Amino acid sequence: MLNNNAIVGVIGSGAMGAGIAQVAAVAGHKVVLYDNNAAALDKAKGNLIITLQKLQEKGKIADAAAIINRFSFAAQLSELSNCNLVIEAIVEKLEIKKSVFSELEKLVADDCVLASNTSSLSITSIAAACTKPDRVFGLHFFNPAPLMALVEVIPAVQTEPSLIPAAKALMQQWGKVPVIAKDTPGFIVNRVARPFYGEAIRIYEEGIADMATIDWALTEIGGFKMGPFTLMDYIGHDVNYVVTETVFQSFFFDPRYKPSFSQKRLLEAGWLGRKTGRGFYNYAADAIMPEANKDTVLGYRIVERVLVMLINEAVDALHLNVASAEDLELAMTKGVNYPKGLLHWCDEWTADKCLALLDALYHEYHEDRYRASALLRKKGTERERFFPAQ
Numbered sequence: 001m002l003n004n005n006a007i008v009g010v011i012g013s014g015a016m017g018a019g020i021a022q023v024a025a026v027a028g029h030k031v032v033l034y035d036n037n038a039a040a041l042d043k044a045k046g047n048l049i050i051t052l053q054k055l056q057e058k059g060k061i062a063d064a065a066a067i068i069n070r071f072s073f074a075a076q077l078s079e080l081s082n083c084n085l086v087i088e089a090i091v092e093k094l095e096i097k098k099s100v101f102s103e104l105e106k107l108v109a110d111d112c113v114l115a116s117n118t119s120s121l122s123i124t125s126i127a128a129a130c131t132k133p134d135r136v137f138g139l140h141f142f143n144p145a146p147l148m149a150l151v152e153v154i155p156a157v158q159t160e161p162s163l164i165p166a167a168k169a170l171m172q173q174w175g176k177v178p179v180i181a182k183d184t185p186g187f188i189v190n191r192v193a194r195p196f197y198g199e200a201i202r203i204y205e206e207g208i209a210d211m212a213t214i215d216w217a218l219t220e221i222g223g224f225k226m227g228p229f230t231l232m233d234y235i236g237h238d239v240n241y242v243v244t245e246t247v248f249q250s251f252f253f254d255p256r257y258k259p260s261f262s263q264k265r266l267l268e269a270g271w272l273g274r275k276t277g278r279g280f281y282n283y284a285a286d287a288i289m290p291e292a293n294k295d296t297v298l299g300y301r302i303v304e305r306v307l308v309m310l311i312n313e314a315v316d317a318l319h320l321n322v323a324s325a326e327d328l329e330l331a332m333t334k335g336v337n338y339p340k341g342l343l344h345w346c347d348e349w350t351a352d353k354c355l356a357l358l359d360a361l362y363h364e365y366h367e368d369r370y371r372a373s374a375l376l377r378k379k380g381t382e383r384e385r386f387f388p389a390q
């Protein structure tokens with residue numbers, strides 16, 4: 001039932017749900033958008049109309065009114081009964097998601113398929129709340145959904161296998177770049193990206209460099225669009241810290257994902273980043289932004305340390321079959337706009353250099369956090385590449 005004529009239901013009309021509903025309607029589907037909060041639904045409706053009209057003015061879509069007409073806004077879950085695909089994007093709480101899925105299943109037809117947009121919960125445990133768990137899978141969009149190309153497609157343990165290529169094809173029809181990820185904590189992006197934040201904070205906590213210098217090094221030398229401290233302030237510490245803590249707990253407290261006290265304290269202080277005017281940086285109008293120390297030797301040291309940790313995460317995800325090498329590269333370039341795929345970056349630096357850098361950190365700290373993936377050790381020792389040389 002995953003075709004152009006599918007009626008798409010979206011549950012939750014917040015940042016993600018409204019964005020996903022927009023993408024589906026622009027792709028030509030009839031969309032039923034449901035929220036249990038009438039004010040949130042009203043706000044989403046108003047915003048969607050404004051957004052689609054602006055897109056028409058800019059020439060990005062031909063007929064905003066036709067797209068708006070494809071929407072219906074539902075105040076009851078039962079109004080999703082004739083949908084063929086339902087995507088859930090409600091609050092990130094397992095028990096609430098489970099109860100919504102179990103209630104939804106009683107309302108829709110047997111061949112309606114059900115997806116969750118969860119960032120960090122197990123798709124398998126959401127599916128387990130259903131009597132037909134084989135029709136449940138993950139469709140993880142990135143924020144803002146209309147602009148970010150990546151969608152992680154995640155089969156639960158119980159998912160009917162033929163559903164995954166069908167979901168992938170549908171996402172391609174929606175103009176998205178789908179990748180397939182195993183149902184493991186953080187899927188691809190939220191797992192592999194952890195060191196971008198965690199290792200940057202560690203460098204700062206050790207006093208090797210200040211935030212402005214680390215941000216400068218990773219943007220000017222590393223080529224990332226935003227430095228980690230600027231990015232964490234932008235995402236908000238309520239979101240970014242909670243993802244880190246969830247991934248850490250879900251990995252049975254693997255020290256590679258250990259959260260930091262610096263970020264936890266910001267959360268406790270209510271310094272959530274840009275949205276509260278203060279996070280790692282102070283955004284008050286009269287605040288003076290700290291200056292970076294543009295010492296290139298120090299800058300390269302910072303980039304090497306963060307990047308080798310990111311590369312190790314990507315290599316380990318490949319080693320544990322979380323995703324294919326191609327999908328890992330697409331995920332990091334399309335989901336978080338990294339300037340290069342991490343496996344290509346490893347090939348460019350060479351696996352033996354990456355392994356030597358990581359082993360030097362391990363030797364210095366004797367912390368499990370710096371252990372090299374078995375696959376990086378193999379590639380480094382045997383001087384192999386992940387992709388053929390161009």
Ligand SMILES: NC(=O)c1ccc[n+]([C@@H]2O[C@H](COP(=O)([O-])OP(=O)(O)OC[C@H]3O[C@@H](n4cnc5c(N)ncnc54)[C@H](O)[C@@H]3O)[C@@H](O)[C@H]2O)c1
Pocket residue numbers: 011012013014015016017034035036037040041088089090091092096100117118119120140141142143
């Ligand atoms: N915000 C992001 O960057 C992002 C990115 C990818 C995935 N996600 C995931 O998407 C989901 C939604 O996140 P968001 O940022 O859009 O949240 P949000 O808080 O902006 O919106 C959630 C909406 O769900 C509604 N809701 C809550 N419980 C409901 C219920 N039982 N029935 C119907 N509606 C209900 C709320 O009224 C609200 O409008 C979460 O699972 C989150 O992890 C978020």
